[in-house]
Amino acid sequence: MILSDRDIREFMRLGKIRFEPEISEDQIGPGSVDLTLSSRFWRLKEGVKLIDLAGMGFEDVVEEFVAEEVILPPHGLIIGMTREKVYIDEDLCGWLEGRSRYARMGLAIHSASGFIQPGSYNHQVLEISNLTPYPMKLKAGMRIVQVIFELSRSRTTKPYRVHGAVAKDQ
Numbered sequence: 001m002i003l004s005d006r007d008i009r010e011f012m013r014l015g016k017i018r019f020e021p022e023i024s025e026d027q028i029g030p031g032s033v034d035l036t037l038s039s040r041f042w043r044l045k046e047g048v049k050l051i052d053l054a055g056m057g058f059e060d061v062v063e064e065f066v067a068e069e070v071i072l073p074p075h076g077l078i079i080g081m082t083r084e085k086v087y088i089d090e091d092l093c094g095w096l097e098g099r100s101r102y103a104r105m106g107l108a109i110h111s112a113s114g115f116i117q118p119g120s121y122n123h124q125v126l127e128i129s130n131l132t133p134y135p136m137k138l139k140a141g142m143r144i145v146q147v148i149f150e151l152s153r154s155r156t157t158k159p160y161r162v163h164g165a166v167a168k169d170q
Contacts, residue, residue, distance in 0.1 A: 003092075003149040005030050011092070017149060018087035032146040034099070035082040035124065039066050039140035042079035070138045072130040082124040083140070086147065090119040090155040095148045096126070102144055106132035109145045118152055119159025 003011065005028050011017040019033075027034045042062040051061050062079065072078055088094055094116030098109035108129040116124065126145060130136045138144070 001151045002031055003151065008033060008149060011089075011149070016089040016092060020085040020087075021083070023084065027143070029146065032097070032148045034143040035084050035086070035145050035147055037126075037138060037140055037142045037144050038081045038083040038123070039068050040081045041065055041067060041070060044077070068140045072128065072136045072138060074130060074133045074135060076130050078128050078138075080126040080128050080138070080144075082126065082145065085121065085123050086116065087121040087161075088116060088118065088149065090159050091152045093118045093150050093152055094120070095150065096124055097146050097148060099144060099146055105136075106130060106134075107136060107144070116147065117160035117164060118156040119161055120164070121161035122164075 008017060008028055012019075023033060042058075042064050044061055045063050048061050070078060086094070096110055096114040096116065098107065102109075108131055109126050111127045111129065113125070113127065124145070124147070128138070128144075
């Protein structure tokens with residue numbers, strides 16, 4: 001069952017969904033919550049000739065940087081992060097979706113990792129792609145992604161904030 005705005009507010013009141021920093025009321029839509037872009041990014045390192053998926057890790061091919069504004073080149077990729085840290089209880093999961101207003105201009109927010117595991121408590125990592133032949137400007141604080149919450153049939157025995165390898169550091 002996907003949560004409506006009324007469900008989201010109730011689950012927030014119960015502490016089953018939390019945001020740090022707290023979100024404003026106008027970030028809650030009919031069935032989702034808008035999240036904002038932080039100023040923390042990762043880009044591909046200069047000089048990488050081949051990304052060997054079997055032999056290289058994330059740290060081997062990207063470098064972190066902080067910026068209030070980023071120009072994403074045509075057909076470029078950048079990794080971003082939400083400003084909000086999202087907590088969801090063990091009987092909830094979430095789905096990240098790009099906002100249609102930006103998708104219509106060629107901005108994709110995730111390529112494969114849009115699922116938020118039950119029991120998560122972390123910032124959401126975004127694979128941001130420019131699908132157009134034109135540069136795009138992104139600014140920290142933009143509401144470029146929304147999270148849709150879904151109730152699980154049962155509580156997980158492996159909350160992601162405890163068992164997720166990367167989750168503990170976000």
